[in-house]
Amino acid sequence: MREKTYFEKLLQPGQIGKVQTKNRIVKTCGGAEDVGDRNRAFLEAVARGGTGLIIWGDVAVEYPRGVTIPITARHFEDNKYIPLFAGIAEAVHKYGCPIFMQLFHAGPQAFLPAGLQTISSSSLTDSEVIELTASMKPKELTVSEIEDLVDKFAETAVRARKAGFDGVEVNAARMHLLNSFLSRAWNKRRDRYGCTSLENRCRFLVEIIREIKNRLGSDFPVSVLINGRELKIEKGTTVEEAQGFAVILQNAGIDAIHVRAFGYHGFQSIDASPRGIYYSEIAKPLPKELDWSHRGRGAMVPLAAAVKKVVSIPVIAVGALDPFIGEQILQEGKADFIGICKGLMADPEIANKVVAGKSEDIAPCTDCGDCARALLSMVQKSEFVPIRCRVNAALGSEPDYRIPLASKKKKVVVVGGGPAGMEVARVLAIRGHNVILYEKENRLGGLLPWVAVIKGPDVDGDATVLANYLENQIRKCGVEIKLGKKFDAAQVSEINPDAVILATGGIPEVPVIPGISKSKVISVANLCQRVKDDLELMEPAVMRALNKYWEFIGKNVVIIGGTVAGSTLAEFLVERCRNVTIVAAGSIWGDEPLLRSPALEKVVRMHEVQCREITDSGLIVATAEGKQSTLEADTIITALDPRPDLEFAQSLEGKVPEIYLVGWESNQPRSIMNAIGNAYRVGRSI
Ligand SMILES: Cc1cc2nc3c(=O)[nH]c(=O)nc-3n(C[C@H](O)[C@H](O)[C@H](O)COP(=O)(O)O)c2cc1C
Ligand code: SF4
Structure with a gap:
């Protein structure tokens, strides 16, 4: 635990253009969020949780060519969507938190329906399409098409302001359209938008920034997100080039710059999860421009620090940061704002917990990548998949993140101290129930220690951290924990519970095959x-x-x-x-x-x-x-899935008013995310 005073810099108010932030924590964009109630509830929770600034969206300025996948609703090419987006800004503003809309154009990254062609700075040869992992061979933009897109970016910014957003972030990172102009790996043009100078490569972006400022006033905040380094690709953006872009963009009037890395060939996910580089096999060699001293945590910070050396506007760093590393980065002057995306999905209340001196209560993001998998699944299946989090079951499922008190206090026995058992006990105790948890082994955690072994320290070694977090929480909530104790029907008359929850993980299924008892x-x-x-x-x-x-x-x-x-x-x-x-x-x-x-x-x-x-x-x-x-x-x-322990449930029938089996989502893979998700929902329902 750290006292609030430890986070001196993190909790200092900040400023981007005319926008004031109550602290230096920025919720960075976690695209693929929908634009409906579930998303609003999440953003509201992040705002209520004391976050300094929310950057939301990855909203396309053109449709369908500008979105990554056509099924998304995050495009804003028409005024008719203003009320939809206004609802988001309004929800966040209720808690005094400013919000920027991230604007983008997917360009060569788009997965378009048949008959449409992606666009880029330059056309590509077949081998370049493969090398750059483009979704198809893109069409080179003409100058008049570029001018049209400048207008579209500026018009979308105008709509964003009409919808109540306090600023915009222009996403020129990843392998989106604007990056295809910045990066020499993509840009082969020889005209004034071409690859011959940094100024030309930045020209499209500079024109967008100037046009936004022109239409909305120089004090309307504009931040830009760039790749501070493109890894594993010939002619990829270097750190020195990124510094050059930053100076040009600052001169064009931007109010903040947000810097991270992007990569190809084994490094495509580095921007979403630098720790993922270690899983399942370490991607080698580890790029020397990044900081690997914390096995991926803060790996991309040197890029932000390099940019900070050459600009005076605020710099946002991002990448597996938490309040502790964040404070250190600010103390060392490597950035001005600490971007957190997944951490705030796992726990939208990070800021409030830091302020309250309760940093040990922050639910840990285990960097399992389940949220990003939803995104990939959406691309793969071309259907909407809500982003969910294995630690925070409310994400993508709840219209309100606050756990309400129960209308009637009950005595509840939870059988099983794995993730599902601990989660249901946690939620029930928060709701005011009297909870007794039985675990037949001498320690809590269920299968989490096994997961920590199989998946390793970088992705799910944090499974141990998750187990410790849940145990700590249920102890604090007053759950009575009985370790090394089995619970069975005989104890019912003695304890007299109103409800029993079976979170035992089920009975292992053994396939019926001749020879199954062989020693191998x-x-x-x-x-x-x-x-x-x-x-x-x-x-x-x-x-x-x-x-x-x-x-x-x-x-x-x-x-x-x-x-x-x-x-x-x-x-x-x-x-x-x-x-x-x-x-x-x-x-x-x-x-x-x-x-x-x-x-x-x-x-x-x-x-x-x-x-x-x-x-x-x-x-x-x-x-x-x-x-x-x-x-x-x-x-x-x-390795068949176990079956629910129905016999145990039946042995309690007629003896206990309510019996629940948790940790099972029908027709869903048996994962930690589904176990915790199911437990959370059952806990909210009793
Ligand atoms: C599911 C998911 C979706 C994301 N979508 C976007 C996006 O649309 N735009 C963007 O700039 N960054 C996006 N990111 C990247 C995050 O903003 C952030 O840079 C990255 O997750 C690293 O920070 P973190 O370790 O704190 O999560 C996404 C990340 C995740 C996990
Ligand atoms: S715990 Fe897993 S699912 Fe949740 S935010 Fe972190 S990486 Fe995403």
Whole structure:
């Protein structure tokens, strides 16, 4: 815990143009949010949570060519949308928080419907399309089309102000249209917008800034987001070039500059998750311009710091920052504002908790990437998927983030101290119920320690942090915790609960296959238990690194079941030089190519396969067409989803007025996000 006084700089008021902020925390844009009630509720929670400034949107200035995926509602090319966006500004202003709308044009990144062509600074050859990971071969913009787009950006800024937004951020980062002019990797033009000088590369952006200021007055705040470095691409923007852009943009009148990195070929997600570089295999070599001393936290800050050296306007840094690193960055003069996106999705009340001296109550973002996966899933399926967070179940689901007091106080027994059990206990206790939690083992956390081992310290090692956070919260909320104690029907008359919640994780399913009892077969459930027992002796990081520990798993592994547990275990084993095949009767988690990690790419995936027999040499399988083959295997791991413990529930029937099973979302993968999400919703309903 840190006292409020530790965060001296972070809590200092700030200013961008004429806009005052109560502190230096900026909620950076987390696109793909919808524009309806759920999104409004989230932004309201961020504003109520004491955040200094919200940058929201990634709102396209043109439709459909300007959006990344056509199904989004975040485009503002017409005045008829003003009331829609005004609702967002109004919700945020209720709590005295200013809000900027981020404006953008997807350009060559857009995934357009058939018949439409993307646009860019220059056309590309076939090999350049592949190299730059463009969605298709773009059309080069003519000068009159550029002029038309300058008008569209400025008009959208005018609409944003009419809708009540306090400023705009022009997104010239990633591989969007404006970046295609800034970056020499994209820009091959020889005219006044061409690649021959920094001024020419900035000209389109400068014209947009001047036109916005022209129409809205020089005091209407405009921030610009740039790639401070483009990684893994020839002629990608360098730090020195980014400094040059910053000076030109400052001279054009911008009020703040927001700097991060972008990359290609293994580095595409660096802007959304610099810590993700370590998962599932470390992307090498780690770029030297970034700071890897905190394994990705604050990695992109050197880019902001480099820009800060050459400008006098405020600089926004971003990338896996939290209040602690944020304070340090401000103290060291590396930036003026601390951008946080995912952290505020996990806990919209960061600022208020810091002010109250309760930083230990901040719910941790585990950098699991589940929120970003929703985005990729949307691109993949071309259908709207609400962004959800594994830690904050309200995100994308609740119209109001405040947890209301229950109308009637009840005595509730929660059975199981995993993430679902702790989350439901937390919510129930906040609602004023009297909660007793039983955990048969001697520690809380359920499968989270196993997850920390399998997924590692950079993505889900924070699973341990999540377990500690939940445990701390339920203790503080007054939940009575009974460790090493089983709860069964016999105790009902003694405790007399109004409700019992079963969060036991279910009963492991074992497939019925001849040979299943052979010694080479092990279930994920047994593997988890073995690992959890041995974690009494060593830390998750040590267990991960100890190759000898994993020698009981042979070189050739077959995993039966396309579950989250099976796929994440497969990633882990591939990294440990095992040849892994997953066989499943249906789909396999990670089937969508965009959602697959590099390690998962190396796993052989066999769909619609029936398991016939386990022999001494491996697993005999049959395809849907009846073709039979043997998959050589030294180890076979069964990873089917467990089934709900209905027998336990039935044993309580007639004895307890209310019985709930939590941790299960029907037809959803069994993930931490779905377990916590379900527990949260049940907790709110009792
Ligand atoms: C799901 C998701 C969507 C995002 N969408 C946008 C966007 O539309 N525009 C943008 O500038 N940044 C976007 N970002 C990037 C964030 O603003 C931020 O730069 C990044 O997540 C790193 O900060 P963080 O570690 O605090 O989350 C997105 C990030 C996530 C996780
Ligand atoms: S889903 Fe995961 S990465 Fe995204 S905000 Fe929540 S905890 Fe962080």
